[in-house]
Amino acid sequence: MQSTALTGGFAKAPQDAARAFRAVMNVMARPGLIETLTGAKPPAPLSDAAGTLALTLLDGSTPVHLAGALDCKDVRDWITFHTGAPFTGREHCAFAFGLWSDLLPLAGYPIGNPEYPDRGATLVVEMPALTASGVTLSGPGIKDAAALNLPDRAAFRANAMQFPLGLDFFFTSENRIAALPRSTKVEAA
Amino acid sequence: MYVAVKGGEKAIDAAHAWLAEERRGDVTVPELSVAQIREQMALAVNRVMAEGSLYDPDLAALAIKQARGDLIEAIFLIRAYRTTLPRFGYSNPVDTEKMACDRRISATFKDAPGGQVLGPTFDYTHRLLDFKLAADGEVPEAPTRETQTGPVPHITDFLNQEGLIQTEPTSDEAPRDLTREPLELPADRALRLQSLTRGDEGFILGMAYSTQRGYARNHAFVGELRIGTCAVEMDIPELGFAVEIGEIELTECETVNQFAGSKTEPPQFTRGYGLVFGQTERKAISMALVDRALRWQEMGEDNLGAAAQDAEFVLYHADNIQATGFLEHIKLPHYVDFQSELELVRKMRADAQAQTMPEAAE
Amino acid sequence: MTQDYNFAYLDEQTKRMIRRAILKGLAVPGYQVPFASREMPMPYGWGTGGVQVSASILTPEDTMKVIDQGADDTTNAVSIRKFFEKTAGVATSEETSKADVIQTRHRIPEQDLREDQILVYQVPIPEPLRFLEPRETETRKMHALEEYGLMHVKLYEDISKNGAISTSYAYPVKVEGRYVMDPSPIPKFDNPKLEMAAVQLFGAGREQRIYALPPYTRVVSLDFEDYPFEPSKADHACDLCGSDTSYLDEVIMDDAGGRMFVCSDTDFCRSRRAAGHVGAQGVPFEEDAA
Structure with missing residues (x-):
């Protein structure tokens, strides 16, 4: 195991994780809101925000799928050492991390079932940047309307059409995070 | 003049102090040690371990002492303690x-x-109170035989x-x-x-x-x-x-x-x-x-x-x-909900009265 | 045999599990997410669900407020507040406007909550259909199929029998046109406030369910066109602060039927009196007078 795997965790796990979760919860409760998320220093190419999210939410009971370039030894070792989360394919994952193009197609991920819609997977999409512009969002958590530079439109509309089933998304870039739950309506800009 | 009741915190502290005193009972009677409970109340200890889902006779005995012998309260203490313990792993099935x-x-x-x-076993004991136990009776040694x-x-x-x-059916699948x-x-x-x-x-x-x-x-x-x-x-x-x-x-x-x-x-x-x-x-x-x-x-x-x-x-x-827990929670204040029931019943009675006496209502 | 507890009592693995459930609850508003509730050091039915949710969302910098029946000084509210002072070391306050996290039993504060506040409800029976159908296996199917006819039949039977819907608290709501949800046993007077700027989280410990309402989620109290939902309260003004918009407790004063009405939200009443409002039986406010 590389030494990079052992470093970059939370300095004070209970407090750091609590602060991180507050940011994570805020963005999930307010689709389109962009917050700062720091605390962990993961190895490249995982962003600080995605790494912090991983330490906040992953453990031995959350199968993880790493897509594309994120599926590398450094990232795997780091996640294993700090969280113990098992790695799996997209069809059995609770969380998936990757670039949008690497995560596609969305069809293969668990979307929950009518009795347990909470079993839909959470996808963490690494982005070049996050800006409050682009696609218009409305629905729970949004007073009138919000905007976010989603990497696609049709895919998220299709996902929302399946409500209450579906996938939930975080978007991360460096130390910033935003979210898009399945409940959000995605409209033309 | 009505003054809202304050001082909940003081009342709680006083109740806890009183409880501690009652737990100890008459101080002229020697205090029970945890070891005495563990050794001499072993079946109570066993029940607390079983329903507390934690195998630790000393902790179970302590819980019984703290709970004044209320076994469900003791089980609760053990459960609340157990739930915070870190998990190192799962044992193999016992053989x-x-x-x-x-x-x-x-x-x-x-x-x-x-x-x-x-x-x-108690099975063939005659269930007659043994007054010898009320005095400090020495126990005759039980016969032994070769261990098998x-x-x-x-x-x-x-x-x-x-x-x-x-x-x-046998299975190697880890149970949930x-x-x-x-x-x-x-x-x-x-x-x-x-x-x-x-x-x-x-x-x-x-x-x-x-x-x-x-x-x-x-x-x-x-x-x-x-x-x-x-x-x-x-x-x-x-x-x-x-x-x-x-x-x-x-x-x-x-x-x-x-x-x-x-x-x-x-x-x-x-x-x-x-x-x-x-x-x-x-x-x-x-x-x-x-x-x-x-x-x-x-x-x-x-x-x-x-x-x-x-x-x-x-x-x-x-x-x-x-x-x-759920049974006893009905002791907690519910006056807000009761008030809304009260208003509803008053309103429904008023409506009913207005209907049976339409002239008077007009 | 002493024990040091983790920040906010729960171990990190438990908090992660609850945090994941909260996120799914926010993603599917009104749906009850199962979670592996832990035994807490207070009894089931006394707020263990709310306590577990609060413990999982609190940060060291937060100020917390705990109310029961709208009051900060009810014994169980005092007990839960002390628990978090001790295990999380957070600041506490009785002032609604100063709190980041408010844990409540049976009330929504009178004062509008802000976007940066979180309201955590203690829930005894999270399933709105439970009193119509005791089986979890059945009610789960009913939610899955959006089969809520039974609830409407019950409300309609109320009307035909009593001339009115006879539910006055824990009045069921529909969330974003999809899930029927139990708002916890708040008086129906509070239902309109469920559409708010703050995040609302609901924790049912014994029943192992967490659910959530993101800010501004559409929440509609179930009713019929000819029998519309009516929030109601005692037809009086607060005798201490004079408010005629707040939810009131009726307090019995003597054996002769004497009574007065006072705000159930003690902080709301206190702040009105501090601002100079005086009710019919009130006296001018003095700090620490009560």
Whole structure:
């Protein structure tokens, strides 16, 4: 195991994780809101925000799928050492991390079932940047309307059409995070 | 003039101080030590360990002392303590065939290899108050005999050799953990057994008794009841083998139940199973009867609508910590909801009155 | 045998499990997410669900407020507040406007909550259909199929029998046109406030369920066109602060039927009196007078 795997965790796990979760919860409760998320220093190419999210939410009971370039030894070792989360394919994952193009197609991920819609997977999409512009969002958590530079439109509309089933998304870039739950309506800009 | 009642915090502190005083009782009477409770109230300790789901006689004894002998309160203390403990891993299944038995009886056979061992049982005591115990009586030493070593095969296995009793399916699949995952129905047998073994002794006893009285009767005999100690082993991945991390006392009961058969299967006896921490045989037998009743679907039996057949009913109501908490919460203030009921009843009465006396209302 | 507890009591693995459940609850508003509730050091039915949710969302910098029946000084509210002071070391306050996290039993504060506040409800029976159908296996199917006819039949039977819907608290709501949800046993007077700027989290410990309402989620109290939902309260003004918009407790004063009405939200009443409002039986406010 590389030494990079052992470093970059939370300095004070209970407090750091609590602060991180507050940011994570805020963005999930307010689709389109962009917050700062720091605390962990993961190895490249995982962003600080995605790494912090991983330490906040992953453990031995959350199968993880790493897509594309994120599926590398450094990232795997780091996640294993700090969280113990098992790695799996997209069809059995609770969380998936990757670039949008690497995560596609969305069809293969668990979307929950009518009795347990909470079993839909959470996808963490690494982005070049996050800006409050682009696609218009409305629905729970949004007073009138919000905007976010989603990497696609049709895919998220299709996902929302399946409500209450579906996938939930975080978007991360460096130390910033935003979210898009399945409940959000995605409209033309 | 009304002044809102303040001082909840002071009242709570005073109540706690009073409780501590009552717990100690008359200070001219010597205080009980945790060791005394552990040694001399062992069956209470066992029940607290079983329903608390934590094998630690010292902590159970401490909980009984702290709870003033209220066992459900003591179980609650243990559960709340247990839930915060870090998990290092899961042990391997205990091998009860290697149990060092203090007690081993069978109702289905007159004798068995290894013999019937009564052990330290109340069974044939005459229930007469022993006033000698009120004075400090010395205990005469109990006779001993040579310890038997080696495996102690289960008595139901003798039936199995003839194919007379149903073979239980074996699986290497890790069972789900009731204390780490929310209960989901239908629950498989491993989950049901977990729920029963930590369920309230009185509740499980009542359910078991109801099956004997005809509510899903399943004609149980105690095939074997054994009490003794078993080694607990855990796989250590770094070592590549399992090491013994301690031993625990267990009570195991296998019942032999009415046979079932079908066009494809010749008639066979069936089983119920109970396994409980400590010397807890009332609980283990009860558990086996309820386990058997809950297996009606798997056995192709009819749903007789009996409570003991209803997994959802049994599993949702067996836990005394859940039950007592919800029962007792009705002591808490509910005056806001009561006020809204009061307003609604007043309004409905006013409306009704207006309807029966339309002239007066106009 | 002493024990040091983790920040906010729960171990990190438990908090992660609850945090994941909260996120799914926010993603599917009104749906009850199963979670592996832990035994807490207070009894089930006394707020263990709310306590577990609060313990999982609190940060060291937060100020917390705990109310029961709208009051900060009810014994169980005092007990829960002390628990978090001790295990999380957070600041506490009785002032609604100063709190980041408010844990409540049976009330929504009168004062509008802000976007940066979180309201945590203690829930005894999270399933709105439970009193119509005791089986979890059945009610789960009903939610899955959006089969809520039974609830409407019950409300309609109320009307035909009593001339009105006879539910006055824990009045069921429909969330974003999809899930029927139990708002916890708040008086129906509070239902309109469920559409708010703050995040609302609901924790049911014994029943092992968490659910959530993101800010501004559409929440509609079930009713019929000819029998519309009516929030109601005692037809009085607060005798201490004079408010005629707040929910009131009726307090019995003597054996002769004497009574007065006072705000159930003690902080709301206190702040009105501090601002100079005086009710019919009130006296001018003095700091620490009560």
